[in-house]
Amino acid sequence: MVAEDKLPSLSSIRAFEAAARVGSFAQAAAELGTTAASVSYHVRQLEQQLGMPLFHRHAQRVELTQGGAVIAREAMNAFAALRASFVRAVEVDESRLALTTLPSFGTSWLTPLLGGFRAKHPAIALRIDVSGDAEDLNDGRFDAAIRNGLGRWPGMRAVKLLPSIFMPLCSPKLKSAAAAALANPRKAPEVPLLGRPDWWTMWFRARGFSAGPSRDKFGTSLAHEYLDIAAAVAGQGIAIGSPLLFRAELDSGRLVPAHDTVGTDDRAFWFIYPAARQHSRKLKLFGQWIEDEAAKARAAGAGFIRRARG
Amino acid sequence: MVAEDKLPSLSSIRAFEAAARVGSFAQAAAELGTTAASVSYHVRQLEQQLGMPLFHRHAQRVELTQGGAVIAREAMNAFAALRASFVRAVEVDESRLALTTLPSFGTSWLTPLLGGFRAKHPAIALRIDVSGDAEDLNDGRFDAAIRNGLGRWPGMRAVKLLPSIFMPLCSPKLKSAAAAALANPRKAPEVPLLGRPDWWTMWFRARGFSAGPSRDKFGTSLAHEYLDIAAAVAGQGIAIGSPLLFRAELDSGRLVPAHDTVGTDDRAFWFIYPAARQHSRKLKLFGQWIEDEAAKARAAGAGFIRRARG
DNA sequence: CCGTAGGCTAAGCAAGACTTATGGTCGCCG
DNA sequence: CGGCGACCATAAGTCTTGCTTAGCCTACGG
Structure with a gap:
């Protein structure tokens, strides 16, 4: 009762x-x-x-x-x-947004721009994780992520930011030596290649070479793309990387394209978050902001994007 | 969202x-x-x-x-x-129990006993209504009621208290005159009859007379049974009423049975409350108490009850 | 290395919640 | 004073919601 x-x-x-x-x-x-x-x-x-x-x-x-x-x-x-x-x-x-992102994207492209977001939305405190692991977006530790892929994540809303393109980048001093090194993937190494072998293979394929570069053409293997880029800036070899992510290095002249060909794996960087949270104000604000920034970056790198071949 | x-x-x-x-x-x-x-x-x-x-x-x-x-x-x-x-x-x-009861029952039988309940359960404040209207027990104004009937109230729990019996009662001084007055319902009036004509009719029928008393045998018609009884105590006529309800008057000698025959309409007084509230503590306590008191009254009036005829 | 504990997911089911329809009562207004 | 509208009660039927069962996965611990 x-x-x-x-x-x-x-x-x-x-x-x-x-x-x-x-x-x-x-x-x-x-x-x-x-x-x-x-x-x-x-x-x-x-x-x-x-x-x-x-x-x-x-x-x-x-x-x-x-x-x-x-x-x-x-x-x-x-x-x-x-x-x-x-x-x-x-x-x-809504006062704090936790974002997990790929190290290259986060370190090279996103972080320098974040000041703009903070200025625009001071009420939202950002926490950025660049661990590189694909963190679970459903366990409550992260609100959103930036991932590389084809845009198909079940249960997730995905916003396309930048296409995944890559080209050889090197210090201006190495420019001429690089031309020789890139002439043939099978030729004896003159300048070490840096970065992901699969990208190099795809890049050479985009130029018509069926085989990728031989193993002995590579320099030290580094854990992250941006470390390879740093090595390239230091003149230690030719890195393969995105001219969009490393626009600052190109604009400043610290790096130059070692060859005009641009490769792509037909993937892209996406901003993703659980579909269930699509109405969250902070996600809308951040999504809008990062999409705008990405649009600017795409416009600035339109020449590279246009030339990209898979 | x-x-x-x-x-x-x-x-x-x-x-x-x-x-x-x-x-x-x-x-x-x-x-x-x-x-x-x-x-x-x-x-x-x-x-x-x-x-x-x-x-x-x-x-x-x-x-x-x-x-x-x-x-x-x-x-x-x-x-x-x-x-x-x-x-x-x-x-x-649970601290207050509101009861609506028939005037005769409440005034004559219940009220004098209430002190006992108060003493036993001081935490429960009683409110007794003797208005006589059949108040709705479902509108929240009353917790329980005492009604006269056959015990069939849909949705209600009913506890039988006292049978509805009646007999002529009069002041001791009128006893002999009363005998004459009751000899025949159709005889000219000597002492006025008081109380419900239907009870008088049933009572005479219990004695074998097919017709009830003629209209001119009745004295002033009073609104409530206990007022008729009060009139009888005052020697103004013969009242018909329950020897159980008015035991105090009989015990004290203020009234005596004017005739030994006891009538009944086969109804009874019931303590009733909504079945939905059967687990309420206060209702259980009060129900138990009033049932005990009724049992005592039935025992004390067992002689009358045994003789009752419809 | 497997057993256990804790949580997730899918699918089917059943009780509870809701709706519609109807009836009764009261108060208002012409 | 009779009709109408507002309001609540009740009954029956429908459907949503919440629950259960069953099975899976991961981490921890003996």
Whole structure:
């Protein structure tokens, strides 16, 4: 009969609370977007579970009983507190955005631009993870990610940012030596090649060579693309990398294209986040911002993109 | 996505609250008497409705997110407050019992005994209504009633108290005159008859007279049985009434049976209350008490009851 | 290395919630 | 004073929601 420690049906409590607040089943029904019959049913339900009347039924109106008034007061408070807590929690959640990104993309392209986002949306604190592992976006640790792929992630919303293109980049001092080194993938090494062998293979294929470069053409293998690029800047070899991600190095003249051919693996960098969270304000804001920045980068590197071949 | 002013599903909030409190979906499920799958479903539900994660999912355990913690705290408070309010409301409700009763029964039999109930259960404040109207027991104004009838009230629990019997009662001084007056219902009046004509008719029928007393045998018609009895005590006529209800008058000698025949209409006085409230403590206590008192009265009046004829 | 614990997912099911329809009562208004 | 509208109660039928079962996966621990 009476609630030992179990709560009666919460749906009933909600109906009762609304009815108590507005003093009418019909109005309560309107507020809850349901029918008077439903409210009547729920109130009766609650009365049965409690074993006590909550309303005096008069012909045209209802009136709280003493006990009903006690519950009504507490229920109003409780629901108001709950409602407020949701709003507050959403605010808390919306105040910080955790993003996991590929190291190359994050380090070379994204990080330098972040100041712009901070200036535009100071209320959103960013946390960027460049660990490189494909972190789970559903376990609550990250809000969004930047990944490389074909744009097919089930359950995810994906925004295309930059195409995945690559070309040989080297220090201006190595430019002429590089031309010789790139003449034939099978020729003896003159200047070491840096970066992902698969990209090199694809790049040579884009130039018509069926075979990739032999193993002995490679220099030290480094863990990350941007480390290869740093080595190239230092004149230690020819790196293969994206002219979009490393535009700063090209613009400043620290690197130059070692050859005009641009390769692509037909993939792209995407900004992705769970489809369930597509209405989150912070995700909308960040997504809009990064898409704008990517558009600028695509425009600036349009010449490279146009020449890209798979 | 986000709760504008609508609350997300309360079932989900409850599941979430339990999970947050105990820190485990499985344990929460046990507490709620459901399964881990259900808890998981509800938490996910809530996360979708809010558009934000509430738990970090680790392999073997879950951990509240920042936002989740905010909600968890408020939800715990809210539920605790609700729970407390129900207990309090039940206490309030249980502390007062409103009873509506027939005037004769209430005034003559019940009221003098109430002191005993008050002494036994001082925590329950009684309110007795003797208006005589058959008040609705479902509109929350009354907890229980005492009615006369056959014990068939749909939706009600009914406890039989006293059989509805009646016999002529008069002042000792009128006893001999009364004998003459009752000899034949059609004889000219010598002493006026008081009380319900239908009872008089039934009573004469119980004695073998097919016709009831003629109209001119009646004295002033009074509104209530106990007023007729009071008139009889004052020597103004012969009243027809229950020797059980007016035992005090008989015991004290203020009234005596004017004839030994006892009539009955095969009805009884019942203590009734809504079946939905059968577990209410105050109703159980009062019901037990009044049943005991009625049993005593039946024992004391067993001689009358045995002789009753319809 | 396997057993156990904890959580996730899918699919089917059942109880509860809701709707529609109807009836009754009261109060208002012509 | 009778018709109408507002309001609540009730019944029956439908459908959503929440729950269960079953199976999978991962991490931890003996």
